Each structure stands twice: as structure tokens, then as C-alpha cells.
Amino acid sequence: MSKLVIVGTVAFDEIETPFGKTDKILGGAGTFIGLAASHFNVDAAIVSIVGDDLPQEYLDLLTERNIDISGIEVVKGGKTFYWKGRYHNDMNSRDTLVTDLNTLADFNPVVPENYKDAEIVMLGNLHPAVQLGVLDQMSQKPKLAVLDTMNFWMDSALDDLLKVIARVDVITINDEEARQLSGEYSLVAAARKIHEMGPQYVVIKKGEHGALLFNGDNVFFAPALPLEVVFDPTGAGDTFAGGFAGYLASVQNFSFESMKNAIIQGSNLASFCVEKFGTERMVNLDRDEVRKRLMQFKALTQFEIELN
């Protein structure tokens, strides 16, 4: 079984949407990535930091899904990263109401000894210096390193970000971020420029409009499943990344064809994530539901056309 190292936040989220609001619930990129990756046959470990205010049941929820948490540092007397946000009616935009970094402000990730030879590294959205720190700790170059990042780091830590971009095989960002990073409006041109920065594969996430995979002249597009209700988009991008990395770790095949399937698997899992608040849908998701919806994805996109 392949080892997958995930670095990302394990956090408290407090969420308001037009459908309701939550108290402080379990969230964080590392959490969503881990839960999504746990749907595949993979030995995943989360590297993160929390305070001792995080309920033990949240950590148990991860271990019950065979996710190794020995790389999650619990700071005695420390407080866990906390984010509070409110989504607008269209669910595509949100206001951040509170961001308390807490223990995350001093996060020095430590990759557990027995995961330093992991085949796959998934760098969740964090300061690029932290992401570099994880790559530096690996005892050998991973077979595949996947980077998720965002515009915030382009604005505030571009030098470090470019360093980590140069060292990964896959980058996942949204369309606006791809434009910002490349200075190109066309996503085709943007992907080409980002290729030149390092990653062989560029995944451009377009939320409700799906995702594009670029690899040289090869392009693949996966739609988002049209849903009756998007209840809470929190974690959808991380779930996509976790499904993507988890699938690839399980098949250990990094060809373009395999990446296409990884994009579909990520999109499929993300379509569940948004149906309930926070991690609620992801922790109650069984294999039959996942399979059934994969078939919906096939029906949504597959066609037979005569080229006469």
C-alpha cells in the first residue's frame, strides 16, 4: 500500500450559509483531504498542528478511517486554528468573519519517521514555507508531489510559493488564481506558463463549472455534477484534492489517463462534500453511494458520435 503524506490544517470552522449556521465544527484542509483520501486503498498520514481544545472525538474520527495522526502535534494549552465565514446567496462567494491562526502561527511541520519515504505528498493550502519544509523532510523525492495553494500566498509569499511550485508535479488552483499566477487570461495560455514554472500537470478548479487538467498539449475537462442544492461549499476544493491524490496513491499510475480518472474521483467526492455542513456528509459516505455517483458522472459526460 502506498504511503500518502498530507500536510494541511485541522481546524475549527464556524459556518453561515443561507440554509443555516453551525457552531464550531471540525474543518481544515488536512481534515477534508484526509477524509477524501481514506476512500482509497492508501496509507495516509496527516501532518498538522492543533491545540488541546480540539475534542478527542475529532481525532478519533480520523483514526477510525485509518488515517495516521502521529504527525498532528497537539500543543498543550494551545488553541486550534479557527475560521468563521459566511456564504452569500449564490454560494460562490463568502466573507471571512474571523481567522484566528492560534497554534498554526508557529507551525513547524514534522513528518513522522515512517512516512518520510512516502510515495505521494499532498501539500494542502498553507504558507509555502511550511509546504517546502515538508518536502525537505522527505528521505527521497516522492514519486508524486501535489500542491494546493491560493491567491493569498501569491500576494504575500510569492518567492516561497515559486520555490515550492518548482518542486511539485501537480498544482491545483482556481481559474482566477491561474490567471493571477501566470498573467494570462486564457486558461490554455495560463496553464502553459505554469508548466514552465515546474509542474507537469496543472489542474484548474472552476467550482460549480468543473475542473480542467492540462499536461502539455493534453487537456481534460471534468464537470461538477449539477446539484439540486449546494448546502455548504466549505472543504469542496480540499475534498477534490484529497480524492485526486488518494486515487493516484492507490493506483500508483501517474499517466495522463490515470490523472483523468483522479480528476473524476476528486470531483465525485467533492459533490458529496457540499451536501451537508462541514465534514458531515464525508464521514457518512459509503462505497455504494460513491460508485453510484461515479456512474452519474459517466452518464453526464460520455457520448458516442460518428465522425463521418
Next chain:
Amino acid sequence: MSKLVIVGTVAFDEIETPFGKTDKILGGAGTFIGLAASHFNVDAAIVSIVGDDLPQEYLDLLTERNIDISGIEVVKGGKTFYWKGRYHNDMNSRDTLVTDLNTLADFNPVVPENYKDAEIVMLGNLHPAVQLGVLDQMSQKPKLAVLDTMNFWMDSALDDLLKVIARVDVITINDEEARQLSGEYSLVAAARKIHEMGPQYVVIKKGEHGALLFNGDNVFFAPALPLEVVFDPTGAGDTFAGGFAGYLASVQNFSFESMKNAIIQGSNLASFCVEKFGTERMVNLDRDEVRKRLMQFKALTQFEIELN
């Protein structure tokens, strides 16, 4: 060979984009629909109105493609509908600088006698009363009636619009228009409400984000081909509709599977339309280019996934 009646403007367009600008050139929904439909084995006729200021070469350009123009009324001393617009940098929004209805203000469409038994009617974006007038002239209910419309008519002529919607099999509108017409944000819910208004098939155009086809619980998604340069989006929606209707007229099969192919054919032709100003790319488009790009569409979306 099936007959296809197209009603829509034949017009002068004057276009500014970040890439340059044109003089008055050939445009109009009827023109783009006709040019796209002419790529299929179909007997198409355009019903429209122009002034005698429209150069004869523009009409010749249509007849050379075997499009019947006997339903295009040429008003002596009249002026042709004229639209001037400027696209913003993102090419997704535009300002209308001039709209001179001219002869279009008094347009009473007359379907040529030998097209009154046409199997397919494509109602291009026009006042819904004009669209109803065309349906009323058909000697028998067409096998398929396709309606294109826009928010302008929802605001200014909703009663007539609802009447024509009730009489067509397919409606093509964009995502914002689907939301406005239905009062539903979710496109799944919007399509369901629009089904209830009449059309069995609801096609939701999302521009660079592709198109969705709804038919009861069946959903199909076709992406737009990611392009290096979108030079001029004018006519892309009409080209999509023309490819859609032209394909269906040629195969005379109106099943969901056939509609899927029609969506792909429409998307494929629209991807060419935006590569040059106005109709320039469409009039210089050969079969091999069309076939080759259809294969790109297949490559863009098709995948093989094991459901284990």
C-alpha cells in the same frame, strides 16, 4: 432531406474587442444559425427582413451554402438592422453602443410556402410574438421546435414569451436567464420548472463554461473547448443553436442520445465561431477541421474508469 426553417436577424454588426475592431460586417442570429446548420445534410431556409443597403454578396454567401433565402424580405429603401457593441477584456461581458432596429421594427415573418411543412423550426432570438407568428404559419406541427431567447424578452414581453415556450420542444437560454425565468438558483431546479412550462428539453448555455442539457432526470454536460484565444464571441450562441438544430434535422432522431450529440456538434461549431471576427471563421470552415475538432471534444471529456 429534412427541411429546417430558421427565423432570425440578418444584420450589420460593428464590433470592438481588445484585439481590434470591424467596420459594418455581416451578422445576425439568422445568419449564424444558417451558416452553422449548413454544415449538415439539411434543406435550410432563413426567414428574415433586411434593407436594400445589405450588400448582395452577403446574401450570395448564404445561397452558396445552399441556404434558401426566399423568406428574407428585402425592403426597398429600407435599412438593415444594425448593432454595434464593445467587448470587455474578459470577453464575457459587452456594452451595446448602438441598436438600430430599422426594418426589423416592422418585421412580419413570412414562411415560404414550400417550407411550411418543415420538420424542424429553429426560432432564433427575436420578439416572441414574431416567433409565435412563425409557428402559426406552419401547415403542420413541426417534429421539433427549438427556441432561443434572452432576458430582454423576459423583462419586456413575458406573456408572449411564455406562450411560445409552451409550444416548443427545446429551449436554449443561458444560466442567468434560466434563473430569471424560473426563479430558482440551482440549475437543476430551474430546468425542472422550465420543463413544466412546456419544453421537454432545456439547454442551458454557460458560455466558456459549456452547456447543460436537461430532459426529466437525464442530464448531459458539454464543455466549451478551452481556447488559446477568444477573438470575438459574437454569434457563438447562435452558432451553437444552429449546429444543434442542423444536426438534429440531418439525423431526424430526437432521442436524448441524439440530443447529446447535437449539443456536442453545436459546441464544436461555436468553438470555431469565436476565433475570428463575425462570420469570417464560419464561412472558411471545412469538414476536416470540424471532424478534427470533434475528436478533440471526445478527448477532452471521455474517460474509462473502473467502478470496483
